[in-house]
Amino acid sequence: MKLGTLLLANNLVLAPMLQVSTSPFRRFCRKFGEIGLVSVPMLYTKRLENSPNTVLMDLHKIEEERPISVQLIGSNVNALKSSIDFLESYKFDVLDINACCPSKRAIKAQEGGYLLKDLDKLKELLDVAVKHSSRPVSLKIRLGFNNSNDIDKLTNFINNSGIEFLTVHGRTVRDRFKDSTFNIDAIKKIKSLVKIPVVGNGNILNPKIAREFLEFTKVDALMIGRGSMGNPEIFNQIHQYLKKGLELIPKNNVKKMKELIKLFEHCVNEYLDGNLEIPCSTEKYKFMELKRNLIWLSKSIQGSTDLRIKISKIKTLKELEQIIDSLN
Numbered sequence: 192m193k194l195g196t197l198l199l200a201n202n203l204v205l206a207p208m209l210q211v212s213t214s215p216f217r218r219f220c221r222k223f224g225e226i227g228l229v230s231v232p233m234l235y236t237k238r239l240e241n242s243p244n245t246v247l248m249d250l251h252k253i254e255e256e257r258p259i260s261v262q263l264i265g266s267n268v269n270a271l272k273s274s275i276d277f278l279e280s281y282k283f284d285v286l287d288i289n290a291c292c293p294s295k296r297a298i299k300a301q302e303g304g305y306l307l308k309d310l311d312k313l314k315e316l317l318d319v320a321v322k323h324s325s326r327p328v329s330l331k332i333r334l335g336f337n338n339s340n341d342i343d344k345l346t347n348f349i350n351n352s353g354i355e356f357l358t359v360h361g362r363t364v365r366d367r368f369k370d371s372t373f374n375i376d377a378i379k380k381i382k383s384l385v386k387i388p389v390v391g392n393g394n395i396l397n398p399k400i401a402r403e404f405l406e407f408t409k410v411d412a413l414m415i416g417r418g419s420m421g422n423p424e425i426f427n428q429i430h431q432y433l434k435k436g437l438e439l440i441p442k443n444n445v446k447k448m449k450e451l452i453k454l455f456e457h458c459v460n461e462y463l464d465g466n467l468e469i470p471c472s473t474e475k476y477k478f479m480e481l482k483r484n485l486i487w488l489s490k491s492i493q494g495s496t497d498l499r500i501k502i503s504k505i506k507t508l509k510e511l512e513q514i515i516d517s518l519n
């Protein structure tokens with residue numbers, strides 16, 4: 192399928208999620224089937240400008256993961272320009288600008304979701320991105336800052352921005368992640384008003400929801416975030432369902448969890464292999480990645496609360512590996 196000028200294997204996108212959709216995690220999800228596009232979570236433009244060494248880890252071997260998007264967050268035009276210059280030597284496919292992050296930190300720094308309150312600033316940033324980046328530029332937004340009453344203004348803005356495609360999460364910045372606030376009607380409205388392709392995002396947890404989302408909103412593609420945590424197969428499950436109506440019922444048992452975590456470990460090793468300078472030891476990195484993924488993977492297994500409590504208390508890679516080996 193085409194998303195702007197990008198040619199993708201399918202209409203599914205793995206969401207940028209800080210400390211979740213890391214390179215090992217993206218590789219893991221792709222082991223089960225194609226994913227149209229994956230994303231490097233937000234990189235701070237100020238950090239890229241002042242200490243680019245701190246993001247080398249996030250960009251390590253991204254050329255092996257194409258098609259891949261790199262997301263930037265910031266509010267300073269010069270920092271954005273320097274970040275784009277820095278990124279030019281890397282091989283990736285889309286430059287994404289974050290105008291959606293609802294964290295207190297982002298709002299205080301007047302970046303991320305805050306930019307929906309300051310469209311003049313967002314325009315300045317997008318102009319720089321479109322002018323200076325040799326890659327297509329995309330934008331990730333929420334429905335508005337305080338409410339979704341300004342969709343006409345927002346979509347008019349987007350239609351004049353020069354970006355290639357838009358990703359929209361169906362909540363306002365103020366809503367943060369409150370469940371009751373998800374507004375799929377607003378996504379449908381945005382899709383009907385913008386002239387560029389739209390990726391819809393929010394609460395897509397299984398193939399049926401994915402199909403309903405697509406049919407109702409008519410968006411061009413779907414971005415999946417939390418639904419992939421502990422279920423890296425979700426993309427293949429959705430793809431098979433959309434394409435062939437096939438319902439792949441996942442097996443959830445301890446044996447399968449062990450196989451999955453071993454596969455994930457292989458993905459961590461694939462990523463760590465080569466010349467990588469990371470701020471912590473590779474052992475610590477591996478420990479943190481394995482621990483959180485084992486916790487997510489265990490969530491679909493009945494009666495696994497005790498196991499999760501045990502895992503959460505573990506402090507070393509060795510102990511974690513002993514637990515993994517003892518899983519039967």
Ligand SMILES: Cc1cc2nc3c(=O)[nH]c(=O)nc-3n(C[C@H](O)[C@H](O)[C@H](O)COP(=O)(O)O)c2cc1C
Nearest residue numbers: 206207208209232233331360393394395415416417
């Ligand atoms: C732990 C976590 C980290 C996130 N980090 C980012 C990020 O770096 N950039 C971004 O645009 N959105 C980020 N998001 C938002 C997701 O990309 C996505 O929009 C959100 O999770 C809603 O989609 P979902 O319901 O499929 O999870 C993050 C979400 C979570 C849960």
